[in-house]
Amino acid sequence: MSRESCIVAQFRRHADLSDQEVELLTALEKDVRDFPAGSVLSEAGMEAGSFFSLHSGWACATRLLSDGQRQVLDIFLAGQVMGLRDIGFSHTQTELTALTEVRACPFPAKYLDEIFERSPRLARIFFLKLVRENALLTERIINIGRRPAAQRLAHFLLEMKVRLHAADPEFELPLNQNVIADALGISTVHVSRTLSQLKEEGLVRVGQNRVTIDDLDGLVALSGFDPAYLE
Amino acid sequence: MSRESCIVAQFRRHADLSDQEVELLTALEKDVRDFPAGSVLSEAGMEAGSFFSLHSGWACATRLLSDGQRQVLDIFLAGQVMGLRDIGFSHTQTELTALTEVRACPFPAKYLDEIFERSPRLARIFFLKLVRENALLTERIINIGRRPAAQRLAHFLLEMKVRLHAADPEFELPLNQNVIADALGISTVHVSRTLSQLKEEGLVRVGQNRVTIDDLDGLVALSGFDPAYLE
DNA sequence: CGCCATCTTGAGGTCTATCAATTTCAGTGG
DNA sequence: CCACTGAAATTGATAGACCTCAAGATGGCG
Incomplete structure (x- = not known):
């Protein structure tokens, strides 16, 4: 507990955080787990409702096509929140895979609702994170398309x-x-x-x-x- | 004022709205303007800070590459909020163009902050809208890539x-x-x-x-x- | 009727995929 | 320390998808 969490550090880059906000975020990392390289953190088609915060290591989000082809949608680095893309859907669309040994912490989607209720500022930062992910996707489209x-x-x-x-x-x-x-x-x-x-x-x-x-x-x-x- | 705004109708699909929330959203459509087909609503490279709500007609977001190629990133339909993608950036990255005659209403970015402050529920819906846009981009990546x-x-x-x-x-x-x-x-x-x-x-x-x-x-x-x- | 943007069609060339055979390399066990 | 192994990377040959250039057709509109 002495070392500050990755998530908190990431969020501090956007704004100063109150103690209460730090506490809210730290709750996202109560249940840190280790995953070996190559393991699947979350399969596609499951009931949606949980995210992961990525402590260390590399991971990616992929989609499998019916003909066996695969598309990598995101590559995640330490400090990122994985699974935001599946909020609001009943079932997950993508698979989360560890590319290296990974430390990550799953947390339920309803935590996010709580954060939205209790801290507009954190809500705004989550929003910005999604915008950033959006920008990455956009750039990838340009890259692939043109x-x-x-x-x-x-x-x-x-x-x-x-x-x-x-x-x-x-x-x-x-x-x-x-x-x-x-x-x-x-x-x-x-x-x-x-x-x-x-x-x-x-x-x-x-x-x-x-x-x-x-x-x-x-x-x-x-x-x-x-x-x-x-x- | 008798007819309910497009934006409100869109948001009602996600949740019931209080009178205060409807009012907050209606403020996004105070300044409705008409644009002819082919006109540019917002150029790339401008100082960021404003969005558009799209009342009627079709519009798109595009990026121009240095070699003259173009990539269409989004196609917007009535009821959508345009420009979310550029929040948090100092300058806009994309151009918004009317594909048909368009009725749209520009509003400043700080309105969004106000909404985040005053209604967690609306904040959540905006978040979901961005998630949805994200899903569209994702699907486009798969489409283009594979x-x-x-x-x-x-x-x-x-x-x-x-x-x-x-x-x-x-x-x-x-x-x-x-x-x-x-x-x-x-x-x-x-x-x-x-x-x-x-x-x-x-x-x-x-x-x-x-x-x-x-x-x-x-x-x-x-x-x-x-x-x-x-x- | 003529104009302009949009769409169609043809021919040739470039880029990328696929298949298959090697080679490299890190890890394993003798 | 070295041979073995399986995954990953390289290389060659061929085929196919798509692009570019260019000419011609189509259709809405003044």
Whole structure:
């Protein structure tokens, strides 16, 4: 209990919080659990009604299509709330999967109602978080809809760098090419080919869960990346 | 003033509203204005801080890319609030355009704060609206990322039918092929070709702002459409 | 009737998917 | 320490989807 929770830290970035508000948020992390890499935190099609706050590790939200294809919808980092997307639906639409070892805390949806009742300010921050998720989805639509594979990948890697607040040109990215492919709507084979191409052009190297950006300006120019949507 | 506003009607679908809440919402429609088809309600890059409630007509949110390409992010119908996506950003990211003649009412962002302060229940409904928008974006990602053009178009048309609550197999769709192309991430030419193909297969006819669905089951089967995300 | 935007059609080329065969690599057990 | 194993990544060849360019048809509207 000595260390402040991830969620509280995240929310403090938006506004100062009263003691009561901190308490409300801390309740979201009473029941922290560990999940091994690859495990499913929440399946699609279940009765909706619970979220997870992500303490540490990487996770993602995916949708399975009837023909076996998969689309990765979100990639979650520590401090994010997972499952907001399914509020208001009777059944969950998406699956939450741990990409690495994960510490996460499930909490019931009605907690959120309580928060809305008791703190307009927290409600507003939750709203902003959803807006931010919205912005990420929007940018992904543009990426998938209007950019060829090389630009898509470049854009994706830059987004990750910014979201991780990675100052170094080298950072961890525990995603295999399968996950990247399903996030960007291209095939795994083509991810491999396109990454090789970016490497040959001296822009970026990706391998064994690490990214090394060799030419940041080049990547930005190629992808048309503008971090405004992540502000 | 005799006719109830679109926004209030939309919100009533989520919960009963007190007189005070109705009043708060009605304030969002004090300043109704008319816009001709094709006009820009709000440009990208402006200082953020205002929304629109859409009274009647069709509008869309778009993003322009540096190379001149365009992505349609949202298509708005009467009763929707436009611009939620840009809350919390210093400058707007998207452009709002009228697709038909439009009646809309701009209102300042701080109204929303006031609503959050004074009615947790309305705050919750706004939250749900954003969740719903989120679900639409998600579905669009899947559509664009993982389905070929024919399925994409079929899915898009079915989504429109459901969103319009169209009971008839025939309904208005005032979108030209350019808008559809930019919404689905394919070229205008290919939209034309694919629509012809769907017509030849006896599934659906699209022309002069009207859609006629000849084989609903066939379209559903082709696209894998599941209306759960629109519930 | 003529004009303009929208839509259609054709031909050729590019990008990406798919299938299949290797190679690499981290982890495991001998 | 090394061989074995299975997952992940690479590579080649081929096919198909979609794009672009360009010309022509259609249809609403003054």
